[in-house]
Structure formats: structure tokens, C-alpha cells
Amino acid sequence: MSQHADVFAPPRDAPDEKRNLAGLSREQLAAELAALGEKPFRAKQLWHWIYHRGVTDFAEMTTLSKDFRARLAETHAVRRPEVAVAQVSRDGTRKWLLRLADGQEVETVYIPEEDRGTLCVSSQVGCTLTCKFCHTGTQRLVRNLSPAEIVSQIMVARDGLGEWPSPAEGRLITNIVLMGMGEPLYNYDNVAIAMRIAMDREGLSVSKRKITLSTSGVVPEMERCGRELDVNLAVSLHATTDEVRDWIMPINKKYPLKMLLDTCRSYPGTNNARRITFEYVMLKGVNDSEDDAQRLIRLLKGIPAKVNLIPFNPWPGSFFECSDAATIKRFADILSAAHISSPVRATRGDDILAACGQLKSSSERKKKAEREAAREARA
Numbered sequence: 001m002s003q004h005a006d007v008f009a010p011p012r013d014a015p016d017e018k019r020n021l022a023g024l025s026r027e028q029l030a031a032e033l034a035a036l037g038e039k040p041f042r043a044k045q046l047w048h049w050i051y052h053r054g055v056t057d058f059a060e061m062t063t064l065s066k067d068f069r070a071r072l073a074e075t076h077a078v079r080r081p082e083v084a085v086a087q088v089s090r091d092g093t094r095k096w097l098l099r100l101a102d103g104q105e106v107e108t109v110y111i112p113e114e115d116r117g118t119l120c121v122s123s124q125v126g127c128t129l130t131c132k133f134c135h136t137g138t139q140r141l142v143r144n145l146s147p148a149e150i151v152s153q154i155m156v157a158r159d160g161l162g163e164w165p166s167p168a169e170g171r172l173i174t175n176i177v178l179m180g181m182g183e184p185l186y187n188y189d190n191v192a193i194a195m196r197i198a199m200d201r202e203g204l205s206v207s208k209r210k211i212t213l214s215t216s217g218v219v220p221e222m223e224r225c226g227r228e229l230d231v232n233l234a235v236s237l238h239a240t241t242d243e244v245r246d247w248i249m250p251i252n253k254k255y256p257l258k259m260l261l262d263t264c265r266s267y268p269g270t271n272n273a274r275r276i277t278f279e280y281v282m283l284k285g286v287n288d289s290e291d292d293a294q295r296l297i298r299l300l301k302g303i304p305a306k307v308n309l310i311p312f313n314p315w316p317g318s319f320f321e322c323s324d325a326a327t328i329k330r331f332a333d334i335l336s337a338a339h340i341s342s343p344v345r346a347t348r349g350d351d352i353l354a355a356c357g358q359l360k361s362s363s364e365r366k367k368k369a370e371r372e373a374a375r376e377a378r379a
């Protein structure tokens with residue numbers, strides 16, 4: 001377990017607060033009910049109401065006896081975070097800014113496409129890593145999200161899209177990507193509990209084949225993630241030399257390219273039908289040369305890989321520029337010629353600052369704007 005988890009632990013429920021049943025694993029829920037003197041099948045019934053039906057009010061859980069519902073409501077609750085802002089982009093992308101019990105905020109984004117609907121889930125408030133191109137990395141406050149705060153993002157999105165009970169077919173949310181705010185492998189334990197809840201067939205029922213965890217390359221946790229959770233892996237690569245990666249992604253100094261790619265080579269469950277996605281943000285004059293493309297091909301040798309080329313999304317005050325369209329195309333063509341699938345990701349939701357790497361809580365943005373206004377006023 002990483003040292004970060006303790007320092008940045010989510011706050012505990014206040015002692016006088018009703019205990020939240022959302023975010024408990026099946027075993028924890030059963031133990032909670034056993035402590036109330038209830039039989040194990042009660043946990044199964046509650047699970048169904050919470051995760052299949054999306055119900056938050058015990059009164060609506062009509063398969064439970066009236067007496068049990070009333071007793072439960074005295075000591076327990078099924079809580080959602082408060083939706084502080086819900087926005088819809090011109091292109092149909094949706095963003096929810098969630099206010100957590102301690103006032104911290106995180107964002108969740110839904111991206112509808114022709115053949116799928118992807119929910120981009122956050123794992124931390126902010127991020128301790130400071131990748132130079134990423135807005136989340138400039139947020140000063142950081143803490144881990146609890147399992148409830150992670151899984152509740154899916155439930156809030158289902159609330160917003162009117163997608164209860166969990167549909168068997170024709171879903172709006174088909175895929176989940178841990179690509180929102182934060183580094184999921186620095187909060188592995190809580191992410192794992194939340195993803196196991198998401199995968200449970202009697203609840204949210206999202207297949208592990210439809211869940212992708214994106215990491216900046218936290219090498220010591222990667223193998224465990226594959227072995228225990230068996231979700232798809234995406235790796236934020238973004239550079240082809242240690243020199244450039246050290247600069248734009250300081251985590252590279254700890255886990256350099258060779259170590260990272262060797263770990264990818266042995267990621268459990270990888271094969272040609274199930275490849276590792278390498279994310280590569282196109283930064284003008286930094287990582288977008290033909291030499292970079294050739295080096296990338298060499299680096300990925302022996303790894304069942306696809307490359308997602310992401311046009312850099314600027315944010316207020318960002319230092320980099322996005323590569324030109326022609327440069328991106330040339331880069332993609334070189335990879336294609338080497339038989340590496342390399343789609344260019346379309347930028348979505350940029351009018352509501354919902355695109356990759358732009359997530360940052362709005363109160364942080366406001367504070368920064370206020371600091372800048374004060375600085376200008378002084379000048």
C-alpha cells in the first residue's frame with residue numbers, strides 16, 4: 001500500500017452521523033446487518049435496492065418489512081454526494097461537480113459516442129503528481145476518495161441520466177474509465193472496493209472488460225491491479241525519452257521508462273485481443289517529432305499495445321501548445337505503418353472544461369482567479 005493513502009485518507013463519518021451503506025463491500029454490508037441482528041439474505045436484498053434499483057430512501061424498499069425499514073432509517077442512510085453543478089456541453093458531454101461531505105469537490109464526466117457511453121470517474125480530490133500539462137496537477141488540495149465517493153459518481157450519473165434500474169441492454173453508460181481527477185493507483189484499496197461494487201452482477205453490473213484504469217505509471221501497484229481487479233489498463237506515456245518524461249511527468253524520475261514498460265510487458269491478462277492503451281498527449285515541439293514516433297514503436301515492441309493520441313487540451317495559464325493537425329496525422333501514420341492502432345482522440349466537452357486533463361474543482365479555479373485579480377490590483 002502506498003504511503004500516500006494514510007496521509008491523504010478521506011474523512012471518517014462523524015460519530016453522530018447515520019452510517020452510509022453506499023460504498024460498503026458485500027462483506028461489509030453483511031457484517032453491518034449482522035451487527036443489527038439481521039440474517040445474511042437482508043444484505044442481498046439491500047444490495048439489490050441500492051445498486052440495481054438506485055433507491056436511496058429506505059421507505060421505498062418494499063421487499064423489506066416496515067419495521068426493519070424504520071429501524072434502519074434511524075441509524076443508517078444511503079447517501080449521494082451533493083451535485084453542486086451539472087452541466088451539458090454543446091456536444092452532449094455532461095459534467096457533474098460533486099460536493100463531498102467535507103466540502104471538497106470532484107468532477108465526473110459522461111461522454112456519449114455512437115457505439116458507447118463512457119463515464120470518466122475521479123479517484124482523488126486533486127492529484128499529488130504534478131504533470132506539467134495537467135490542470136488537476138495544479139490543484140493544491142489533495143486527498144483520496146473513499147469507496148463511497150468513487151462508486152457514488154456512477155450512481156449520480158445514473159440518477160442524472162435516468163438509468164435505473166441497471167439496464168441489461170441499451171445502456172447509456174456502457175464503459176467506465178478511471179481517468180478523472182487523481183492517480184487511481186495511489187488510492188488503490190478504495191478504488192478496488194469501488195470497482196468490485198461496480199462489477200457486481202447483482203448491482204451496477206459493469207463488466208470488467210468495460211472498465212479501464214489509467215495510471216501515470218505507479219509501477220509497484222500495476223501488477224497487483226491486473227492480478228486482483230483484472231481491469232483494462234491505460235498508461236499515460238506521453239514521452240519517448242527519460243529526459244522529456246522526467247520534465248513533463250516527474251513520476252518518471254522514480255519509475256523510469258524501462259521499468260514502466262517492463263511492468264507493462266508482464267501485465268496480467270494482456271494479449272492481442274486485450275491490449276494496453278498508451279495515452280500520448282500531443283505537445284507541440286516537445287514529444288511530437290518523427291523520431292519520437294519511431295522511438296515509440298521501438299519502446300512498445302513485445303507489448304500488445306494501442307496508442308491513443310490525445311490533442312493537448314489547453315486550460316487557463318497552461319504552458320504548452322497542441323501539435324498541429326498535420327503533425328498529429330504524420331505521427332499517427334508512422335505508428336499505423338508499424339501496425340500499431342493509433343486513433344486520435346476527439347476533444348469532447350471543452351466548452352464546459354470537461355476534456356482530458358482539464359478537471360479541477362471550480363472552487364479552486366475561483367480561488368486562483370481571485371488571487372490573480374488581487375495580484376493584478378496590487379500591480
Ligand code: SAH
Nearest residue numbers: 134179182183214215216236279313356357
Ligand atoms: N492520473 C491518471 C488518470 C487521470 S488523467 C493518469 O495520469 O493516467 C487522464 C488522462 O488525461 C491522462 O492520460 C493524462 O495524461 C491526460 N491529460 C492530462 N492533462 C491533459 C491535457 N491538458 N490535455 C490532454 N490530456 C491530458
Ligand code: SF4
Nearest residue numbers: 127129131134137216
Ligand atoms: Fe495526476 Fe494524471 Fe494529471 Fe498527472 S496527468 S497530474 S497523474 S491526474
